[in-house]
Amino acid sequence: MSARDPLLWRRAGAIRAKEWAQVWLDPSTFGLVVLMPLILMFLFGSAVTLDVHGTRTGVVDQDHTRASREFINTLSRNSYFRIEEGPSVAALERGMQTGALRGIVVIPDGFETGLVRLQPLDVQLITDGSQVNTATFLTGHLRGALKEWVEAEAGELDIPVTPVLKILPRYTYNPGLESRYMLVPGAIGIVMAMIGSLLTALIMAREYERGTMEGLLATPISIPALVLSKLIPYYVLGLASTALCVVVAVFGYGLPFHGSVLALFLIASAFLAAVLGQGLLISAGTKNQFVSTQFALLSGFLPSLLLSGFLFEIDSMPTAIQWLTYIVPARYLIPSLQSVFLVGDVWKLFLPNIAILLLFGGFFFLRVTRAITRRIA
Amino acid sequence: MAEAPLLRLENVSKRFKGGRRGAPPVQALDEVSLTLAPGRLLGLVGPDAGGKTTLMRIMAGLVEPDSGTVEVLGGPVATLDRGLVGYMPQSGALYAELSVRQNLELYARLRGVEPRDSPERMDQLYRLTGLGAFRDRPSGKLSGGMRQKLAVACAVVAAPPLILLDEPSVGVDPVSRLEIWQLAQELAGPGRSVVWTTSILEDAERCDEVLLLHDGQVRYAGPPAGLAQRASGKVYFAPLSDAGRRQTLQATLELPGVITANIVGAGLRVVSRTGAAPAGDHWQPVPATAEEGFAATLDDGAVLTPSALAEAFPLRTGGENSAAIAAVGLTRRYGDFTAAQDISFTVAPGEIFGLLGPNGAGKSTTFRMLCGLLAPSSGRGTVAGRDLLTARAEAREAMGYMPQKFSLYGDLTVAANLKFVAGAYGLAGSAASAAIERVVGALGLEPYFATGTGLLPLGIKQRLALGAAVLHTPPVLFLDEPTSGVDPLIRREFWHHINAIAARGTAVLVTTHFMDEAENCDRLLLVNQSEAIAHGTPAELKRHARQGGAAATLEDAFIALIMAQRASAGAAA
Numbered sequence: 039m040s041a042r043d044p045l046l047w048r049r050a051g052a053i054r055a056k057e058w059a060q061v062w063l064d065p066s067t068f069g070l071v072v073l074m075p076l077i078l079m080f081l082f083g084s085a086v087t088l089d090v091h092g093t094r095t096g097v098v099d100q101d102h103t104r105a106s107r108e109f110i111n112t113l114s115r116n117s118y119f120r121i122e123e124g125p126s127v128a129a130l131e132r133g134m135q136t137g138a139l140r141g142i143v144v145i146p147d148g149f150e151t152g153l154v155r156l157q158p159l160d161v162q163l164i165t166d167g168s169q170v171n172t173a174t175f176l177t178g179h180l181r182g183a184l185k186e187w188v189e190a191e192a193g194e195l196d197i198p199v200t201p202v203l204k205i206l207p208r209y210t211y212n213p214g215l216e217s218r219y220m221l222v223p224g225a226i227g228i229v230m231a232m233i234g235s236l237l238t239a240l241i242m243a244r245e246y247e248r249g250t251m252e253g254l255l256a257t258p259i260s261i262p263a264l265v266l267s268k269l270i271p272y273y274v275l276g277l278a279s280t281a282l283c284v285v286v287a288v289f290g291y292g293l294p295f296h297g298s299v300l301a302l303f304l305i306a307s308a309f310l311a312a313v314l315g316q317g318l319l320i321s322a323g324t325k326n327q328f329v330s331t332q333f334a335l336l337s338g339f340l341p342s343l344l345l346s347g348f349l350f351e352i353d354s355m356p357t358a359i360q361w362l363t364y365i366v367p368a369r370y371l372i373p374s375l376q377s378v379f380l381v382g383d384v385w386k387l388f389l390p391n392i393a394i395l396l397l398f399g400g401f402f403f404l405r406v407t408r409a410i411t412r413r414i415a
Numbered sequence: 416m417a418e419a420p421l422l423r424l425e426n427v428s429k430r431f432k433g434g435r436r437g438a439p440p441v442q443a444l445d446e447v448s449l450t451l452a453p454g455r456l457l458g459l460v461g462p463d464a465g466g467k468t469t470l471m472r473i474m475a476g477l478v479e480p481d482s483g484t485v486e487v488l489g490g491p492v493a494t495l496d497r498g499l500v501g502y503m504p505q506s507g508a509l510y511a512e513l514s515v516r517q518n519l520e521l522y523a524r525l526r527g528v529e530p531r532d533s534p535e536r537m538d539q540l541y542r543l544t545g546l547g548a549f550r551d552r553p554s555g556k557l558s559g560g561m562r563q564k565l566a567v568a569c570a571v572v573a574a575p576p577l578i579l580l581d582e583p584s585v586g587v588d589p590v591s592r593l594e595i596w597q598l599a600q601e602l603a604g605p606g607r608s609v610v611w612t613t614s615i616l617e618d619a620e621r622c623d624e625v626l627l628l629h630d631g632q633v634r635y636a637g638p639p640a641g642l643a644q645r646a647s648g649k650v651y652f653a654p655l656s657d658a659g660r661r662q663t664l665q666a667t668l669e670l671p672g673v674i675t676a677n678i679v680g681a682g683l684r685v686v687s688r689t690g691a692a693p694a695g696d697h698w699q700p701v702p703a704t705a706e707e708g709f710a711a712t713l714d715d716g717a718v719l720t721p722s723a724l725a726e727a728f729p730l731r732t733g734g735e736n737s738a739a740i741a742a743v744g745l746t747r748r749y750g751d752f753t754a755a756q757d758i759s760f761t762v763a764p765g766e767i768f769g770l771l772g773p774n775g776a777g778k779s780t781t782f783r784m785l786c787g788l789l790a791p792s793s794g795r796g797t798v799a800g801r802d803l804l805t806a807r808a809e810a811r812e813a814m815g816y817m818p819q820k821f822s823l824y825g826d827l828t829v830a831a832n833l834k835f836v837a838g839a840y841g842l843a844g845s846a847a848s849a850a851i852e853r854v855v856g857a858l859g860l861e862p863y864f865a866t867g868t869g870l871l872p873l874g875i876k877q878r879l880a881l882g883a884a885v886l887h888t889p890p891v892l893f894l895d896e897p898t899s900g901v902d903p904l905i906r907r908e909f910w911h912h913i914n915a916i917a918a919r920g921t922a923v924l925v926t927t928h929f930m931d932e933a934e935n936c937d938r939l940l941l942v943n944q945s946e947a948i949a950h951g952t953p954a955e956l957k958r959h960a961r962q963g964g965a966a967a968t969l970e971d972a973f974i975a976l977i978m979a980q981r982a983s984a985g986a987a988a
Contacts, residue, residue, distance in 0.1 A: 045527045052524030056513065063512045253508020253569070256475050257525035258497040412477060 049259040053267035057241070061271060070236060071279045075229045079286045082225030083218060092120040093176055096130035096142040099123065105150035105191065112187050113143070118179045127164070134166060141165040141176045153191065222291050223375040224348035226283040228339070230306065231368050233279050234313030235320070235338030236331060237272045242321030242410070243330040255412055262407050269314055276310040277303075287379070297378030301388055305374045308395035312367040313338060315402025322409040342368035370394050419489050421577050421608045422451040422474060427483030429469055429631075439870070443469040444480070445631040451608050451624070453576070456600065458622030458639070459612040460705075463900030464873055466631040467612040468505055471581045474610065475502040488577060498527050501575040505582045505612075507566035511555030515546050515565055518554050522569035540568045543598055558944065559774040560591025564598060571602045578602065578609045584618065586928055588773035588943060589970050590977045596621060614900045615929075616642075616706035627709060629902065634712050639705055646703035646711040649674075649690050653697045654682040657954050661767070661935070665914045667693060668907065669721060674714045675707075675907045678934040680968050681954065686710050706931075710903040719908065722915035723857035724881075727850075728888045731764050731920030737800065739764045739891050739922030740785060744794035747780050754780040756945045757794070762922045762938075764890065767913065769936030770926040771973070777945040778926045779895070785924065786893055787811055799890050812841065815884035819895040821876050825869030829860060829879060832868055833886065840887040854882040874905040881912060892916065894925045898932060910935055930970045939969075941976055944984075949976050 043049070061067045097113065099106050114121045122139065124130040133139035144162035152159050163180055165173035245251040254264060284302065287293045317334055324330045343349060345359070346368035352360055363369045370391040377384045429444040444466045451457050459467050472478035473485055476492045485492040488499055509518050519540065520530045530537050541547035544564040549557065554565055563583050571578050580599060584592040596618075599609050611622065619625045620639045627635040627642060635642045655663060660678060667676045667685060670693055674686040685693055686707045692698040703711075738761035745758040755777040762768040770778040783789040785796045787807045796803045799813035823832040833854065837847035855861055858878045863871060871879065877898070884892065894913070898906040914935070917923050925936060933939055934953055941949040941956070949956055949972075956972045 048524050048527065048529060052521050055524075056510070056517070056521045059513055059517055060510065248511075249504060249506025250508045250510060252472075252477065252504040252506065253502075253522070254525070255477060256497060256500070256502040256504065256508075257522065258527065259525050413479060 043258070043260060043263075045258075046260070046263055049257070050263045050267040053254075053259065053264060054270055057268055057271040061275065067237075067275070070233055071275050072282065074233060075279050075283050076286065078229045078232070079222070079225055079283055079290070082228070083222050083287070083291045091117060093118060093140045093172065093179075094133075094138060095119045095121055095176065096133060096139045097121050097123050098125070098127055098130065098142060098144045100147045101145050101149035103150035105153055106145045108191070109145065109149075109184075109187055113180075113183060116179070116183055118175075118183075134164070137166075140169065140172050141180075143180060153188070159188075218291060219293060219380060220376060221348075222287045222293055223379045224346070224372050226280065226287060227309075227346065227368050227372040227375055228342050228348060229283050230276065230280055230309055230371070231313050231342035232335075232339045234272075234276050234310055235317035235334040237275060238269070238314045238317030239321045239330040239334035239338075240327055241268060241272065242318055243325055243327040246325035247327055261410050261412075262403075265318065265403065265406050265410065269318065272314055273307075273310050276314065277306060280306045280310075293379050295379055296382040298383050301383045301385075302375075302378050304392055305371065305378065305388060305395075308392040308399065309367060309371040311399030312395045312402065315399045315406065316367070318406045319402050319409060322406050341366040345369065346372050348372050367395055367398050420450040420486075421453050421488060422449065422457075422610070423484070423486040424449045424470075424474070425484040427470070427473060427480045427485060429466075429473065429478065429480045442631045444473075444628075446483070447628070447631075447633055448483075449626055449633075449636060451610065453606050453608055455608050455623045456621075457608070457610045458619045458625045459610055459628065460614070460616055460619045460625060461628040461634070462614055462873070462902040462905075464630075465628040467614075467628055468581055470628065471502070471579050471610065471612060475500060475579055477502075498573060499575050500577045500579060501526075501570040501573065502579040503566050503570035503581060503583060505585075507562060509554045509562065509566055509569065512553055514551050514553055515557070516550040518565060519569055519572065523572045526573035526575075528573050536572070536574070540572060543601060544568050545594070558591075560587040560594070563587055563591065563595055567595060567598055567602070574602075574607070576607055578607060580609065580611045582612050582614070584613060584615075586774035588776070588928075588977055589930070589974050590981075591773065593974070616709055616903075617704070619705045625705070627712075629713070634709070642705045642708040642712075643703040645708035646686050647708075648700065648703075649687045649711060650701050650703040650707050651685045651687060651692045651698040652679075652682050652701040653685075653695070653699065657952065661914050661917070661937070664935075665911065665918070668719050668911050671718045675710045675903055677931055678953075679931070680957070688714060688716070706903055710907075713902060713904050715904075717904075719911050722912045724854065724885065724912050725915030725919050727853050727857070728885075728916055728919035728921055731890055737764070738762060738797070739766075739799055740768070740924055741797045742781065742785060742794070743796070745781055745784050745791050745796055746793045747777075747784060747789065748792045753945050755784070755942075758940070758942070758947055759794075760938075760940050760947075760950065762891075762924055764922050765917055765920045766938065767917050767923040767925065767936045769933045769939040770924065770942060771928070771930075771933045771936075771939050772926075772942035773928055776942045778942045781942070782893065782895060782924070782926050786814065786816055812887075813889055814891040814893055815887065815889040816893045817880050817884040817895065817897060819897075819899070821880055823868050823879065823883060826867055828865050828867055829855075829863050829871070830865060832879070833883060836883040837886050842887055850886045850888075854886055858882050873901060874908075877901060877905055877909060881909065885916065888921075890921055892921055892923045894923065896927055897925065899927070899929060906932075930968065930973070933969055941973060943977055943980055946980070948980050 097110055099110060110121065113119050127142060127144060130139060130142050134142065142164040146160055146162065149159065161184060163177060165176055167173060245254065288295050316338060320333045320337065321330050324333060345363045345366045352363050374388050374391050377387055425448050427444055427447045431441045431443055447470060459470060461467060469478055473480050474487060476495045476497065487495050523530050528536060546561060546565055549561065554562060557565065567580060567583050570580065583599065584595050587595065599611060619642065622639055625635065625637065625639045625642055626633060655678065664676055664678055664683060667673055667683060672688050672691060673693060674688050676683055676685045684701065687693065740762040742758055742760050745755060746753065747755045758781045770781060772778045780789065784791045785798065787803045787810055798810040801810040801813060803810050833851045834847065837850055842850055855864060860879060860882065863875055868879065898909050913923060925932065927933055936953065938952050939956060940947050949959065953969055957969060959972065
């Protein structure tokens with residue numbers, strides 16, 4: 039195989055044309071490139087949420103004073119709670135057992151008196167310890183609501199309130215603290231990781247399984263040219279899929295888009311180079327479509343979901359697992375994607391990530407050209 | 416020969432690691448040497464698993480030999496310019512969903528020919544293959560013969576000096592086989608050489624040179640006449656009467672002085688071990704064929720004894736009018752494609768009935784409907800009087816089935832496989848043990864009893880597959896392409912058993928695309944392009960086709976019938 043093949047472009051073009059024709063004739067490609075991103079975007083954008091809204095909470099008022107009534111009214115107006123009043127804890131306990139209630143707030147007798155006389159207040163919250171997350175959220179929200187109410191009430195009653203310093207939180211880039219703002223860009227990353235590795239996981243294995251690889255290898259096309267020509271159509275499809283996701287994110291879920299299209303394009307391209315290469319390597323290694331898809335899901339989708347910082351913060355992982363995240367390409371994509379949507383072009387963040395992703399891509403590409411040999415056996 | 420050889424192989428060996436842990440390595444090629452001069456046609460022949468494909472891949476630079484020299488086009492194969500070799504792999508390497516044009520243009524560009532710049536070359540290929548009218552048809556929807564022609568065209572599109580075609584004519588109808596053959600010869604032309612592999616020894620006779628490979632070893636190299644020479648003076652022919660053909664064949668096969676015997680045309684051909692004619696004065700000496708030469712080469716002196724396998728079968732006489740197998744208007748449609756159209760026939764107890772046709776003609780579809788593996792779109796079938804729609808389980812119990820592909824568990828031992836099959840047929844306890852003992856004894860499988868099936872030699876696998884199908888001594892036996900790609904001695908042994916089993920009153924249904932297998936049948940149904948085109952005894956079919964000329968063999972008859980079908984299809988269109 040000579041390094042300078044005068045007919046290289048013709049041969050590469052022939053492979054590209056063939057791949058496009060196959061994509062066009064294969065309905066499953068449409069499903070993979072259009073339907074699957076839409077379904078995943080819907081799932082992560084609408085169905086999966088880390089927010090607590092309208093948590094059904096029981097309230098037992100043992101005080102029966104103006105103050106206790108007002109506090110309950112304040113809670114009812116708070117969107118985090120859906121309040122259900124009961125005469126006693128025992129009466130509401132049934133709801134806790136069935137899961138109809140997530141917690142019970144008990145306002146003690148002497149709530150108002152204690153407030154006026156500046157005596158320590160004990161409002162009891164009974165939560166469901168088996169739902170740790172909900173319980174934590176509920177505790178936090180109740181504490182906040184109580185504090186705010188006490189401060190407001192104190193002003194009205196002209197009671198001196200001890201704390202002078204107040205924390206005024208401002209959640210930059212996500213003022214509403216909506217988890218969707220974090221989840222949707224992450225979901226785009228997951229979609230890209232999944233279709234990227236699945237698209238290419240199939241294509242090489244298919245050539246081997248059907249015996250067409252033997253035909254291609256017997257022609258003069260060089261292996262790098264063959265691999266690159268096969269990649270290009272799927273890179274374009276991956277970009278199209280990404281664009282579709284972005285449109286859904288901005289127009290469907292109302293995400294802001296503070297960054298530039300150029301930045302998005304560069305980040306997406308670098309990431310696709312990495313995952314397409316990964317899929318290709320799997321495909322060339324297994325030579326079997328079934329094993330290949332299983333492997334692509336295990337090595338592409340799952341790590342992207344679990345180890346990229348998408349669902350679980352990397353900082354709170356055990357150190358060993360944190361090291362593991364460095365070999366997950368999605369780790370370098372998702373922070374950049376979140377920034378491009380919510381913050382803007384932060385090239386200081388993008389450029390190193392793009393560089394690392396391109397290194398991944400280059401590594402996989404080299405491995406693939408090594409894994410595919412002229413030898414059939 | 417002043418010109419340098421196009422191909423020169425010297426002492427080429429290749430060994431493959433065993434597929435499983437503990438499996439012995441397979442010696443695919445053992446010290447193979449060959450040279451091929453420009454302009455010659457070399458036939459690489461021999462049974463399956465003989466090393467043909469490995470040798471082709473070595474010449475195409477796709478497999479590296481363990482030892483030996485390989486020179487292609489005057490240089491070592493490692494530096495080969497792939498543009499100068501047109502290699503067609505056995506799979507054909509076509510993209511089924513892509514059209515004829517897309518496939519051809521893909522390979523044209525890969526091989527450096529821009530279709531737009533060389534329209535005359537493309538037109539020539541379309542004309543020679545007869546595919547001009549099907550340019551936009553997906554290659555997967557072509558008939559087997561057309562598909563093979565397209566694969567050949569894809570391999571030779573750049574008119575390379577060396578053409579390597581791996582099994583280009585496997586499983587196609589005899590007309591297409593001839594056409595592919597002509598295509599190869601036209602494409603070869605002066606200065607171009609073709610290497611062509613086939614498991615059909617008949618094809619060897621059309622080549623300039625023959626290399627016969629068996630178990631990785633060269634068993635013969637030279638002109639085809641030389642292979643036939645091996646049996647020269649040992650082949651005799653005697654006319655056969657239509658009645659009792661198989662009985663005569665069976666008796667002849669059991670003679671100690673006979674290597675093999677085959678029904679061909681209107682008589683019986685015998686390869687004698689000693690050179691002396693069998694007893695009787697009606698035997699005429701005739702010129703030997705390549706296949707007979709091969710049989711004489713392989714002869715190990717073994718003498719066939721009456722089949723012990725058949726002795727366990729109860730003698731079933733059955734009424735004259737009771738059909739063991741009946742197909743009535745069997746039709747199977749897939750969408751707008753009809754795979755089998757209105758197929759009807761009956762098989763009597765003790766009869767061997769052949770479904771003959773090329774791959775994709777509809778014989779497998781018919782066969783699967785009769786096995787109860789596929790529901791017919793219309794029509795019905797019965798096996799041993801049991802309806803396949805209403806009494807499928809009972810019908811299945813009455814049949815033994817030997818699939819085309821060896822389908823026993825490769826990692827289980829022979830004993831475990833037989834035990835499993837016995838259980839599947841409802842044999843248990845002492846009945847199962849007795850049946851297994853009987854089959855193992857009759858087929859000489861004792862030495863392999865505890866061996867993993869995947870490690871068995873081809874011939875033993877063939878025996879085991881037959882043994883598994885007849886464990887329960889069924890009244891009906893289905894055989895799907897039973898002896899494609901096996902050597903003549905394995906084929907002889909196999910048919911010897913089948914003939915004996917049929918003689919006990921078992922009905923046998925065989926699908927095949929081999930004419931010599933079809934000659935063994937009492938009656939035949941010729942299937943082509945989803946339709947039954949003729950029906951009758953081999954003699955009747957030959958007589959029917961002889962009207963047009965001096966056809967004498969079943970192959971000639973088949974060709975005449977396919978031509979007639981094509982002509983009427985052409986007239987209708």
